[in-house]
Amino acid sequence: MKLFDYVLSGNCYKIRLLLDFLELSHEKQAVDFFPGREHKSDAFLQINPLGQIPVLEDDGAYIRDAQAILVYLASRYDPTGTWWPVNDPSELGRVAQWLAFADSITSTASAARLHDVLGYDLDVAQARAGAHKLFRILDDHLANQELQGFNWIAGSNPTVADVACFPYVALAGDGGIELFYYPAIQRWIRRFVNLPRFKLMPGINIFN
Amino acid sequence: MTPDTFTRSQWYAIGRLPDFEGAEAKPVRLLSQDLTVSDAAGVLSVNDADGRSLLTQIRYGHLWTTLSDTPRPLYDMPEFDEPDRRLVTVGGVGVRCSGLRCVENFLDMAHFPFVHTDILGVEEHPSVESYDVSMDAEKDEIWATKCKFFQPMASAAASGGQMTEYKYRVPHPYSTILYKTCPIREDVWDLVGLFIQPVEEDECIVHSFILVFDEENTDTGLLHFQQNIFLQDRMILENQVPRKLPLDPRWELPTRADASSIAYRRWLKANELQWGVALFNEAA
Ligand SMILES: N[C@@H](CCC(=O)N[C@@H](CS)C(=O)NCC(=O)O)C(=O)O
Ligand SMILES: [Fe+2]
Numbered sequence: 129m130k131l132f133d134y135v136l137s138g139n140c141y142k143i144r145l146l147l148d149f150l151e152l153s154h155e156k157q158a159v160d161f162f163p164g165r166e167h168k169s170d171a172f173l174q175i176n177p178l179g180q181i182p183v184l185e186d187d188g189a190y191i192r193d194a195q196a197i198l199v200y201l202a203s204r205y206d207p208t209g210t211w212w213p214v215n216d217p218s219e220l221g222r223v224a225q226w227l228a229f230a231d232s233i234t235s236t237a238s239a240a241r242l243h244d245v246l247g248y249d250l251d252v253a254q255a256r257a258g259a260h261k262l263f264r265i266l267d268d269h270l271a272n273q274e275l276q277g278f279n280w281i282a283g284s285n286p287t288v289a290d291v292a293c294f295p296y297v298a299l300a301g302d303g304g305i306e307l308f309y310y311p312a313i314q315r316w317i318r319r320f321v322n323l324p325r326f327k328l329m330p331g332i333n334i335f336n
Numbered sequence: 337m338t339p340d341t342f343t344r345s346q347w348y349a350i351g352r353l354p355d356f357e358g359a360e361a362k363p364v365r366l367l368s369q370d371l372t373v374s375d376a377a378g379v380l381s382v383n384d385a386d387g388r389s390l391l392t393q394i395r396y397g398h399l400w401t402t403l404s405d406t407p408r409p410l411y412d413m414p415e416f417d418e419p420d421r422r423l424v425t426v427g428g429v430g431v432r433c434s435g436l437r438c439v440e441n442f443l444d445m446a447h448f449p450f451v452h453t454d455i456l457g458v459e460e461h462p463s464v465e466s467y468d469v470s471m472d473a474e475k476d477e478i479w480a481t482k483c484k485f486f487q488p489m490a491s492a493a494a495s496g497g498q499m500t501e502y503k504y505r506v507p508h509p510y511s512t513i514l515y516k517t518c519p520i521r522e523d524v525w526d527l528v529g530l531f532i533q534p535v536e537e538d539e540c541i542v543h544s545f546i547l548v549f550d551e552e553n554t555d556t557g558l559l560h561f562q563q564n565i566f567l568q569d570r571m572i573l574e575n576q577v578p579r580k581l582p583l584d585p586r587w588e589l590p591t592r593a594d595a596s597s598i599a600y601r602r603w604l605k606a607n608e609l610q611w612g613v614a615l616f617n618e619a620a
Contacts, residue, residue, distance in 0.1 A: 160555070244430055245567070330570070
């Protein structure tokens with residue numbers, strides 16, 4: 129199993145996290161995303177015509193899109209069946225719903241971070257405003273979950289929905305987005321970083 | 337504030353060469369001024385907002401420019417001409433603080449165990465042993481030598497922990513280079529350096545490079561190692577208050593200022609540097 133990986137990518141971090149949580153042995157192929165733009169090279173476009181990372185290669189097949197890779201890894205390699213809860217349709221529906229939400233976090237919070245850290249030319253005010261809208265929704269949801277005794281996005285245990293939402297929420301500060309107004313998000317981040325085999329990525333301030 | 341003479345008289349790296357391939361008036365900001373870079377059949381030129389063409393030079397994998405007509409010469413790094421060395425240009429990373437603060441953080445070994453935990457330091461070995469600081473009067477630059485630190489993973493080529501010896505050099509208010517024990521060759525140093533592009537008094541873009549002997553890692557592997565470390569620094573740098581460098585003696589320094597940082601601050605003061613410096617009175 130091989131992950132096409134970029135250290136500063138939150139989307140790649142999603143996959144690194146789940147590979148560690150599930151203790152799956154794998155190799156990584158470092159992609160020069162910045163400054164080399166290797167993900168837009170002809171060779172990489174053969175692997176993913178969208179020119180995006182992450183991509184996972186397993187058993188000779190390539191899978192692209194972080195959320196799709198999470199679903200694949202959890203369904204195939206999680207013996208507990210909790211990270212992608214196929215046996216509980218209503219929980220599964222909630223997980224899938226928040227996976228889609230995670231991709232919207234990428235297009236807002238991650239965009240602001242690309243602007244501030246790597247100098248991408250985009251409308252950063254719009255990206256930050258979009259992120260704040262989503263964080264408000266997530267914070268309210270997490271607060272509601274806590275009231276019902278649930279610590280995680282889809283229920284009482286962490287699922288791929290938490291893994292998919294975590295990176296760009298926790299890295300928001302890199303893009304000038306304060307998490308100060310989202311106390312339930314802060315408590316969820318603290319629970320997340322305490323999961324067994326969790327590894328920190330630079331830009332995540334756990335003391336916030 | 338307009339930049340003081342010392343700041344104005346320097347050369348500044350504004351990007352790697354490939355960043356300007358085919359550029360047509362690509363905007364670049366330096367010392368609170370809007371500049372443009374253009375590429376005419378491989379010849380790069382830099383203009384200011386009034387269309388005046390600025391001096392340029394290509395060195396150390398980067399394009400350099402200056403606002404001055406009589407700049408202070410760019411410092412030499414003869415190691416760039418040595419065969420077998422690998423140069424990796426890491427790319428510009430934006431940081432919301434004065435570039436002077438980035439230099440000071442780079443010089444401070446005390447942050448290794450806490451910021452670069454299990455890579456450049458371990459929490460069980462937090463102490464910085466004393467080292468020598470000297471001024472090279474002829475070149476007007478600062479050297480800190482005989483710095484030693486226990487490092488679990490001193491570079492991408494390291495296979496285990498080692499006592500790493502360091503030298504630090506500050507030849508320019510916005511550049512600093514560290515020379516560290518090469519884990520795979522005797523009697524040579526690996527170089528890691530920062531070329532900082534001051535954008536505003538409290539905002540900068542850090543262009544960094546590594547120039548090492550390494551037969552094991554790919555360029556991209558070295559790049560990832562360095563970017564990972566610099567992003568750890570970035571978060572710390574962005575949390576410092578004030579964002580400019582507090583040089584006023586009335587500031588109570590929140591941390592124990594170490595010898596190289598004292599020398600750096602003295603040197604900036606002796607050269608009457610003011611741009612990028614926080615004044616005590618403007619502190620909120
Ligand atoms: N929906 C995709 C988005 C992936 C994505 O945006 N990846 C970024 C790096 S973190 C990328 O490759 N961006 C380049 C581009 O979109 O052109 C996923 O979740 O994997
Ligand atoms: Fe550092």
